[in-house]
Amino acid sequence: MPPGVSRLPGPGERVLSPALASLLSTVPADQLGDRFPGRDIGRIGPAGLIVRGELVAIIGNTPAEMRAMPGAVEIAGIERPGLRLDLYGPWSVFFGLIAALVIGLLNATLGLLLKIITFPLSVLTFGIFFLVINAFIIELASNIVPHFYVRSFSAAFIGAIVLAILHLIFGMLES
Numbered sequence: 001m002p003p004g005v006s007r008l009p010g011p012g013e014r015v016l017s018p019a020l021a022s023l024l025s026t027v028p029a030d031q032l033g034d035r036f037p038g039r040d041i042g043r044i045g046p047a048g049l050i051v052r053g054e055l056v057a058i059i060g061n062t063p064a065e066m067r068a069m070p071g072a073v074e075i076a077g078i079e080r081p082g083l084r085l086d087l088y089g090p091w092s093v094f095f096g097l098i099a100a101l102v103i104g105l106l107n108a109t110l111g112l113l114l115k116i117i118t119f120p121l122s123v124l125t126f127g128i129f130f131l132v133i134n135a136f137i138i139e140l141a142s143n144i145v146p147h148f149y150v151r152s153f154s155a156a157f158i159g160a161i162v163l164a165i166l167h168l169i170f171g172m173l174e175s
Contacts, residue, residue, distance in 0.1 A: 002044075002048055002058065003045075003047040003048045004044045004045035004046060004047040004048020004049060005042070005044055005045070005048055005058065006042060007041075007042075008058070008060065009038065009041055009058055009059065009060030010060045011060050011061055011062045011065070012037075012038050012039065012060060013038045013039055013040075013041045013059075013060040014036055014037070014038035014039070014040060014041065014057055014058065014059050014060065015040075015041060015042050015043065015044055015057070015058045016036070016040060016043060016044065016056070016057050016058075017043065017044045017048075017049055017054055017055060017056040017057070018043050018044075019052070019053045019054060019055055020036075020055040020056060020057055021040070021043060023055065024036065036057045036059060037059065038059055038060060044056055044058070050151075092147075095145060095146065095147045095148055096148075098145050098148075099141055099142075099145045099148040102141045102144055102145050103137060103138060103141045103163075106137045106140055106141055107134065107137050110137065110140075111133055111134065111137045114133045114136075115130060115133055118133065130164075131157060131160045131161060131164060132157070132160075134159075134160035134163060134164070135153060135156040135157040135159065135160040136156070137160075138150060138156040138159045138160060138163075139153065139156045142156075
């Protein structure tokens with residue numbers, strides 16, 4: 001079952017994100033609505049969205065309809081989306097702090113060990129390999145901390161770049 005959805009839509013049914021449902025109600029059907037056939041059976045909750053305002057639709061089709069669609073691919077499962085926290089309000093702050101703590105601890109232990117072992121490679125790549133190690137640490141933290149998800153290694157790599165920039169800024173403020 002996809003996150004944020006209570007049940008999958010059957011043939012002729014659809015589940016929309018709140019933002020897409022709102023957009024469909026304001027745009028003429030011939031401009032947008034006919035792209036999302038079916039009757040509404042519910043909304044996709046926050047757990048199924050990477051960001052608020054995301055435009056997502058889950059359309060129910062029969063297996064025969066799916067096989068007839070060009071480019072349709074059968075999937076075995078659904079990943080949880082995002083480099084994000086799965087909660088809102090005070091709990092997101094709590095799990096965000098836990099994620100930061102776990103990333104810091106992993107970086108101070110396993111990250112330090114990996115950086116020592118791969119130091120020659122980091123010299124050859126002018127320090128870029130340190131970003132790869134930090135991205136690995138962020139992905140590892142997402143497997144440890146509940147409600148903290150990293151969608152892909154590229155998302156973790158971008159997170160590592162952001163952490164490196166923040167480290168640079170705070171280092172300059174410190175001196």
